[in-house]
Amino acid sequence: MTNHIHFIVEQGNDTRSVGELMKRLAARQTRLVNKSENRSGSLSEGRYKISPIQREAYLLQCCRYAELNPVKEKMLTKPELYPCSSYRHRAGFEASS
Structure with a gap:
């Protein structure tokens, strides 16, 4: 995306971890x-937005949204073509490193 990014991260036990990650x-x-x-000066217009994911169905919905967003915005025709995405790994096009 040209003006924003999407992260899907696991919180873990430390409730400060996501906030610290975003700050860094x-x-x-x-x-x-x-x-x-x-x-x-600053690059962002404001603080990041966070939505807790507590159900697997919502996790899948969030992954679809993030991975298909460049296609929806007509930046490219296939999600695997977007270089800043985990789609290739998730869809099995690339082995994990």
Whole structure:
């Protein structure tokens, strides 16, 4: 996606883990983009949004949404063509590393 990303992560036992992950990712991405584009300031418009997934059916729905979003937005014709996706791995096109 050109203006946002989707993550589906397992929380684990540490309730701070997702928040800390998002904080570090945002800081690192901001530093890299600002350095490469010789700019300063924030990249995001606001805080990330989170939706707890408690049912397997909802997990499948979220995975479908995230993996098919580039196709829906007409960025490409097949989800396996999107380079920033786990679809190729999930669909069995790539072995796990």
